[in-house]
Amino acid sequence: MQLRTQEYVLNMGPVHPSTHGVFRMRVTLDGEVVVDLEPVFGYLHRGVEKLAEERAWGGIIPLTDRLDYVSSMSNNFAYVTAVEKLAGITVPERAEYIRVIMAELQRIAAHFVSVGSFLNDCGAYFTPFLYMYRERETIVDLFDMVCGQRLLYNYMRIGGVSQDLPDEFLPALRKTIPHLKQRFDEHDRLLKENEILIARTRGVGILPRETAISIGASGPTLRGSGVAWDIRKKDPYSIYDRFEFDIPVGEQGDSYDRYRVRMEEMRQSARIIEQAMEQIPPRGEIMADVPRVLHIPPGEVYSRIEAPTGELGFHLVSDGSIAPYRCHIRAPSLMNLTALRDMVRGWKIQDLIVIFGSIAITMGEVDR
Amino acid sequence: MANPWVHWAVFTVIGIAFVLVMVIAAIYIERRGIAYFAARVGPNRTGPFGIFQAIADAIKVLFKEMITPAQSDKLVYWLAPAVVFAPVIMAYAVIPFQNGAVLADLNIGLLFVIAISTLSTLGVFMAGWSSGNKYSMLGAMRMVAAVVSYEIPVVLAMAGVALLAGSLSLNDIVLAQQRVPFILLQPLGFLVLFLGGCAEINRSPFDLMEADSELTAGFHTEYSGMKFAMFYLGEYGEAVLMSTIIATLFLGGWQGPVLPPWLWLLVKIVLVFFTMVWTRATLPRVRIDQLMALAWKFMFPLALINLLLSGIEVLAWPQVLPLYLIPVNLAALVILVLLWSKLYRVGGGRVEV
Numbered sequence: 001m002q003l004r005t006q007e008y009v010l011n012m013g014p015v016h017p018s019t020h021g022v023f024r025m026r027v028t029l030d031g032e033v034v035v036d037l038e039p040v041f042g043y044l045h046r047g048v049e050k051l052a053e054e055r056a057w058g059g060i061i062p063l064t065d066r067l068d069y070v071s072s073m074s075n076n077f078a079y080v081t082a083v084e085k086l087a088g089i090t091v092p093e094r095a096e097y098i099r100v101i102m103a104e105l106q107r108i109a110a111h112f113v114s115v116g117s118f119l120n121d122c123g124a125y126f127t128p129f130l131y132m133y134r135e136r137e138t139i140v141d142l143f144d145m146v147c148g149q150r151l152l153y154n155y156m157r158i159g160g161v162s163q164d165l166p167d168e169f170l171p172a173l174r175k176t177i178p179h180l181k182q183r184f185d186e187h188d189r190l191l192k193e194n195e196i197l198i199a200r201t202r203g204v205g206i207l208p209r210e211t212a213i214s215i216g217a218s219g220p221t222l223r224g225s226g227v228a229w230d231i232r233k234k235d236p237y238s239i240y241d242r243f244e245f246d247i248p249v250g251e252q253g254d255s256y257d258r259y260r261v262r263m264e265e266m267r268q269s270a271r272i273i274e275q276a277m278e279q280i281p282p283r284g285e286i287m288a289d290v291p292r293v294l295h296i297p298p299g300e301v302y303s304r305i306e307a308p309t310g311e312l313g314f315h316l317v318s319d320g321s322i323a324p325y326r327c328h329i330r331a332p333s334l335m336n337l338t339a340l341r342d343m344v345r346g347w348k349i350q351d352l353i354v355i356f357g358s359i360a361i362t363m364g365e366v367d368r
Numbered sequence: 369m370a371n372p373w374v375h376w377a378v379f380t381v382i383g384i385a386f387v388l389v390m391v392i393a394a395i396y397i398e399r400r401g402i403a404y405f406a407a408r409v410g411p412n413r414t415g416p417f418g419i420f421q422a423i424a425d426a427i428k429v430l431f432k433e434m435i436t437p438a439q440s441d442k443l444v445y446w447l448a449p450a451v452v453f454a455p456v457i458m459a460y461a462v463i464p465f466q467n468g469a470v471l472a473d474l475n476i477g478l479l480f481v482i483a484i485s486t487l488s489t490l491g492v493f494m495a496g497w498s499s500g501n502k503y504s505m506l507g508a509m510r511m512v513a514a515v516v517s518y519e520i521p522v523v524l525a526m527a528g529v530a531l532l533a534g535s536l537s538l539n540d541i542v543l544a545q546q547r548v549p550f551i552l553l554q555p556l557g558f559l560v561l562f563l564g565g566c567a568e569i570n571r572s573p574f575d576l577m578e579a580d581s582e583l584t585a586g587f588h589t590e591y592s593g594m595k596f597a598m599f600y601l602g603e604y605g606e607a608v609l610m611s612t613i614i615a616t617l618f619l620g621g622w623q624g625p626v627l628p629p630w631l632w633l634l635v636k637i638v639l640v641f642f643t644m645v646w647t648r649a650t651l652p653r654v655r656i657d658q659l660m661a662l663a664w665k666f667m668f669p670l671a672l673i674n675l676l677l678s679g680i681e682v683l684a685w686p687q688v689l690p691l692y693l694i695p696v697n698l699a700a701l702v703i704l705v706l707l708w709s710k711l712y713r714v715g716g717g718r719v720e721v
Contacts, residue, residue: 008502010502010503010506016584017584018582032506032656033719119652122652122653123572123573123575123651123652123653123654124650124651124652124653125402125572125648125649126402126406127402127405127406127649127650129406130406130407130408131406131407134407190650191652194651194652196573196651196652196653196654197652199654199655199658200652200653200654200655200658346718346719347718347719348655348656348657349506349582350576350582350653350655350656351655353582
């Protein structure tokens with residue numbers, strides 16, 4: 001008797017433990033092997049770009065909080081630098097330093113979340129995940145100290161930041177950074193050279209250098225493929241040209257490389273924060289002279305920063321009114337997701353989860 | 369007890385009570401243990417130190433609705449939880465709690481344990497098949513593949529113990545460890561049994577059948593209410609059973625100084641189970657092809673070598689094994705494991721599609 005086999009479609013998501021939100025994958029499987037994958041997204045679409053057209057320039061900042069909700073500070077930063085570039089506003093020195101410190105702390109916090117959930121996807125039952133959340137908590141406490149919020153900060157303003165650092169902030173930061181650096185080493189001792197983790201991630205889900213560039217990948221996903229591209233160095237914005245740091249890159253572009261790049265980036269961010277702590281002016285203005293109702297002369301601008309997930313760009317068009325005529329957001333998560341189908345074909349369903357986790361998207365940003 | 373009926377009645381009650389109490393204890397140890405490993409507190413509100421949490425959960429789960437999916441195979445779907453849980457209790461019929469304190473001292477006790485504990489797999493596959501859910505089916509298929517592969521090294525490791533003890537009766541095996549527990553004489557066999565046992569009862573890092581990050585809940589995705597609780601009981605029951613088997617075969621069962629024998633058995637079971645909890649809290653999960661490769665390329669040859677070594681040792685010293693074999697066997701374990709880890713790459717890679 002001849003037994004017939006047949007491919008079947010498994011619908012993973014939008015409600016699934018490992019889809020990082022409400023992502024949905026229609027996976028065609030041959031037994032355990034992924035034959036084809038069709039990503040479906042839009043379950044978290046809130047129309048942020050359209051909503052932005054209805055609001056005054058300053059009122060868009062809370063909307064940007066909700067893009068990549070694990071890195072609100074970076075989103076704030078990307079938007080306000082774009083508006084400042086368009087309106088020609090110069091930001092006071094102290095505010096620039098505060099912004100850089102916040103953005104780098106946010107990068108560490110966001111990488112904790114993505115690495116933690118990646119390791120959870122690999123099957124390490126919540127231990128590394130919760131360790132990383134414990135560390136993230138110390139950073140969230142610092143944000144709480146500065147702006148009173150723990151997730152959606154709404155901290156930066158066009159021309160500066162909403163409030164100055166409280167007196168206890170810098171001493172607390174000085175204590176937190178060495179603690180965090182010690183914790184990075186601790187995490188590496190736990191899983192960096194773990195046989196099972198290496199067997200599960202080394203060589204799995206390779207994103208070749210050329211593909212990574214051609215799909216417009218950015219951030220750790222691109223650097224994991226061996227491209228030393230970091231906007232903080234290649235197209236410096238704010239005051240990033242004053243700091244010394246390295247761009248960690250991977251070798252093969254596999255899941256393990258992306259995980260390592262994130263771990264190294266956290267160390268580099270800690271380095272930047274240490275330098276910024278030394279250089280920050282002890283006191284001074286934190287807001288530029290910006291009119292309450294901001295009219296920006298007609299024109300358009302594209303401005304980008306290095307967010308934790310990659311190149312976060314804002315394309316703003318002004319028609320001279322109090323609100324943008326058009327606000328387009330270049331979301332790195334969406335771009336990085338483009339190669340998912342090619343990366344997972346031929347791998348097993350368990351690898352699919354690992355590869356997807358190693359790209360580390362946030363649905364708030366993909367769907368906007 | 370002269371009357372066999374009284375003997376059976378007493379030990380049936382003891383066996384069932386022991387399983388249920390140990391399952392509750394195991395759930396508590398696992399939840400609190402994993403919580404502490406993961407820098408959490410764990411359940412600590414129900415009773416002193418949260419020891420009644422499992423009971424509270426059991427009461428809650430009793431009142432839950434039991435959902436039967438429309439596309440399911442009803443009869444099989446209803447039977448599956450019982451088929452998973454019943455063998456666990458049955459296997460305790462031959463476990464000695466102290467010298468002679470056993471429901472039935474079968475002269476093929478070891479064989480009975482192997483045969484009965486494998487029956488649970490049938491229940492898992494029934495659950496996966498009848499649910500009419502693709503996640504369940506995938507989980508069940510993985511379970512069958514894993515158990516079929518791991519049964520062989522596990523049985524071979526147990527055969528080594530039978531060689532040393534010269535008997536298949538579990539009571540005799542424990543008595544044979546009077547002088548020295550078999551873990552020292554057969555460390556390789558212990559390793560194979562522990563790893564294979566973890567894979568068979570679906571403990572991390574081999575928990576591919578439920579793999580919550582991939583298959584949501586694997587074979588019991590569709591189950592709810594008391595039927596889910598039966599799977600839960602069965603899962604921890606199997607873990608306790610495997611710990612008991614390892615404690616009996618390799619750690620000297622109820623043997624030990626000062627403390628009463630049943631307490632020694634308890635301590636050893638908890639010790640083995642705690643090692644499993646520790647593993648689960650630390651390690652990532654292996655992939656299905658790596659799981660298979662580990663069974664066939666790594667554990668199967670090692671189990672055969674272990675059997676061969678113990679055979680030679682038993683032949684050379686027919687009366688009693690000299691103690692200087694302990695370091696020799698430990699060295700053999702280290703050398704063989706290192707050699708094999710160099711010889712084989714575990715698992716395949718990408719398939720062309």
